[in-house]
Amino acid sequence: MERETTDKRTEKTKASILQALISLSKKKEINEISIRELTEAAHIHRNTFYLHYTDVYSVLSEIEENMCRDIKHMAEKYTPDELRDHVGDVTAEAFRYLYEQRESCILLLRARSMVSSGKNLLESIFERYLTAYPKSFDRNSLEFQVQFQYCTAGALGIVRYWFEQDFTQSPERMAALTGQLLIKGIQGATQVS
Incomplete structure (x- = not known):
């Protein structure tokens, strides 16, 4: 019971x-926020903050890690074949x-580059998606790497x-458009109503 209370x-x-x-x-840049301001706004003691984090950026890192974990769990609910065949879901x-x-998400976008934050989120899904393809598919090939980067950057652009x-x-609506772009390219996106 004590552990549950602590959690x-x-x-x-x-x-x-x-x-x-x-x-x-919303009022200032992340690098301008002091621990004092943050703890006062959160109504906690500085020592309490330091029990959990080292600085403001460690808070952001935890947010990003948690979101990546959650997205990865979403993708893991599907078999690779289901993921390939139902990417829209x-x-x-x-x-x-x-x-x-x-x-x-907005906090991460303000504090980090979209590429560093969003890439990790999307890769959590894409890596699972790719396991549905034959092992003979060369993931190290130039063609694959270019397509992977293109899809990741495109999806990030849509999210942004x-x-x-x-x-x-x-x-x-955004998912339908993104799914069509990922699967069928620009021609597929223009067919979404």
Whole structure:
């Protein structure tokens, strides 16, 4: 019972820190936020902060790690063949998750480059997706690497555009468009209604 209480207290403390960081990041750049400001906004003592994190960037790293883990778990619910054949379902689930976590996503975008944050998230899905293809498929080939980078960068661009447009489109709409682009390229995207 004591362990459960400690875990809930830790979760509550980390949630307070995250909300304070989100709030402060709307007023100033991440590198301008001091630990003092952050702990005051979170209503915790500095020592409590240092029990969990070393600095503001370690908070961001944990957010990114948690999001990557969550996205990876989404992809792992599907067999590689299901993932290949139903990439739209996984894409829709991922976009709904990103929408639910939009404040954390925006925080990461403000603090890190889109490539470093988003690439890890997308690779969590793409790596699982790729296991559906024959082992004879040369993943180290120039052709594969270029296609992988193109798809990753394209999907990241869509996510960034969606964020910049204040999520005006539904996660399902964005997922459908992204899925069509990944599967059929530009010609497929123009066929989405």
